[in-house]
Amino acid sequence: MSKVTPQSQDFSKWYLDVVKEADMADYSKVKGCMVIKPYGYAIWENIQQELNQRIKEADVKNVYFPLLIPESFLNREKEHVEGFAPECAVVTHGGGKKLTENLVIRPTSETIMYDTFSEWIHSYRDLPLKINQWANVVRWEMRTRPFLRTTEFLWQEGHTAHSDKAGADTEAHRALQMYKDFDREFLALPVLTGVKSDKEKFAGALYTLTTEALARDGKVIQAGTSHNLGTTFAKSFNIKYQDVDGELKEVWQTSWGVSTRLVGTLIVVHGDEKGLRLPPKVAPIQIVIVPIYKTDEERDAVLKAANQIKNDLKRFRVQIDERTGVTPGFKFAEWEIKGVPARIEIGPRDLAKSECVIARRDTGEKVSYEQSELFTAMPKLLDEIQENLYQQALKFQQDNTRSADNYEDFKKILEEKGGFIISGWCGNEKCESKIKDETKATIRVISEEKHSGKCLMCGEKADKKVYFAKAY
Numbered sequence: 001m002s003k004v005t006p007q008s009q010d011f012s013k014w015y016l017d018v019v020k021e022a023d024m025a026d027y028s029k030v031k032g033c034m035v036i037k038p039y040g041y042a043i044w045e046n047i048q049q050e051l052n053q054r055i056k057e058a059d060v061k062n063v064y065f066p067l068l069i070p071e072s073f074l075n076r077e078k079e080h081v082e083g084f085a086p087e088c089a090v091v092t093h094g095g096g097k098k099l100t101e102n103l104v105i106r107p108t109s110e111t112i113m114y115d116t117f118s119e120w121i122h123s124y125r126d127l128p129l130k131i132n133q134w135a136n137v138v139r140w141e142m143r144t145r146p147f148l149r150t151t152e153f154l155w156q157e158g159h160t161a162h163s164d165k166a167g168a169d170t171e172a173h174r175a176l177q178m179y180k181d182f183d184r185e186f187l188a189l190p191v192l193t194g195v196k197s198d199k200e201k202f203a204g205a206l207y208t209l210t211t212e213a214l215a216r217d218g219k220v221i222q223a224g225t226s227h228n229l230g231t232t233f234a235k236s237f238n239i240k241y242q243d244v245d246g247e248l249k250e251v252w253q254t255s256w257g258v259s260t261r262l263v264g265t266l267i268v269v270h271g272d273e274k275g276l277r278l279p280p281k282v283a284p285i286q287i288v289i290v291p292i293y294k295t296d297e298e299r300d301a302v303l304k305a306a307n308q309i310k311n312d313l314k315r316f317r318v319q320i321d322e323r324t325g326v327t328p329g330f331k332f333a334e335w336e337i338k339g340v341p342a343r344i345e346i347g348p349r350d351l352a353k354s355e356c357v358i359a360r361r362d363t364g365e366k367v368s369y370e371q372s373e374l375f376t377a378m379p380k381l382l383d384e385i386q387e388n389l390y391q392q393a394l395k396f397q398q399d400n401t402r403s404a405d406n407y408e409d410f411k412k413i414l415e416e417k418g419g420f421i422i423s424g425w426c427g428n429e430k431c432e433s434k435i436k437d438e439t440k441a442t443i444r445v446i447s448e449e450k451h452s453g454k455c456l457m458c459g460e461k462a463d464k465k466v467y468f469a470k471a472y
């Protein structure tokens with residue numbers, strides 16, 4: 001019997017079951033915080049490694065800034081503090097004494113970094129400045145879910161400073177494209193990209209760009225964001241440089257980030273009734289070998305062959321499941337829950353023919369292979385699985401993107417099907433807020449395409465084409 005609640009029955013329950021049964025995370029004694037277990041952390045490490053390389057290729061340097069931020073730093077930027085103050089954890093005591101100034105545990109690092117930027121940047125020669133930090137942040141959340149929304153989470157935050165708007169625009173778009181490519185190539189995630197509405201943008205930003213993924217329950221998840229911060233923070237933190245012409249100017253800035261939320265995104269986009277389905281590139285175990293035998297003699301022969309196969313495939317992350325006292329069927333189910341992309345089954349009958357059976361996690365299909373052809377067949381198969389998971393997710397996203405040109409249709413689609421709904425919007429925040437209050441749907445992305453139609457809410461002329469959805 002499956003330990004995982006069917007997706008169709010209760011998606012939230014299914015999600016929590018998968019996290020638990022795949023052994024990814026535990027709850028902690030502190031509400032909203034999670035313990036990331038080895039299997040969950042290994043996924044994050046693979047994300048981190050690959051993305052870190054891509055960040056460095058863009059000539060961004062890694063740094064580390066303190067966890068504690070003087071409260072007065074946050075107060076320097078009005079919009080920013082209004083956005084983050086309700087979520088801040090504040091340290092009031094240290095060393096047994098009340099502090100003269102409260103310290104905030106970073107919810108994000110703009111303020112502490114930019115106070116230092118004002119000391120680092122003096123001349124146009126100091127620009128562009130491009131840094132990144134891998135760290136933990138804390139945002140006090142009321143309703144939490146492992147990986148998707150936790151009070152403390154892990155992330156990377158890139159921060160750059162440029163001499164003009166064009167420089168910041170280019171960087172904000174570069175980061176967005178980096179995330180989109182990374183999602184596509186490494187995580188097999190199709191994402192919708194575009195600009196956020198002013199209501200949904202980052203507190204203090206000029207504009208926010210976003211990547212949005214569609215979960216299998218029809219809800220949307222914000223997977224990564226990139227902000228052009230304009231000169232807002234430069235003004236508050238006095239970050240100025242002397243230009244070639246000798247004039248003193250404010251810098252233009254960007255910040256961009258993705259978090260452990262990506263692990264949750266993998267689960268809700270690729271998971272199926274049996275559990276997790278991991279794209280091979282990010283999977284901690286890409287191939288699991290399950291030996292099948294009855295007698296000790298058979299066991300020795302089968303394990304010998306399994307080790308030979310493991311050796312042939314050593315360029316991949318391979319594990320032999322040598323556990324005794326559990327049936328192969330039990331092992332199959334467990335590796336399926338954990339989403340291992342390919343499973344090799346090998347028993348005495350396969351040995352006699354120098355064959356083995358490969359079960360694909362993405363399709364459930366089983367195919368016999370000559371043991372000698374695995375070396376060349378396996379790379380192709382894993383690529384195929386990676387691509388197939390992307391294509392399946394893309395098809396799901398396309399099938400669940402619909403248009404509505406009136407509010408009645410909109411509400412009907414939202415309630416019955418979910419997914420993305422494309423509509424016209426006049427650009428007025430009142431219409432946006434009313435839709436959110438009445439339906440819980442928000443504008444996920446404003447399309448860059450021009451639009452001529454009517455606003456979903458007020459019926460006035462709408463020149464914006466937007467994607468609405470209910471979000472995580």
Ligand SMILES: [Zn+2]
Nearest residue numbers: 426431455458
């Ligand atoms: Zn309107």
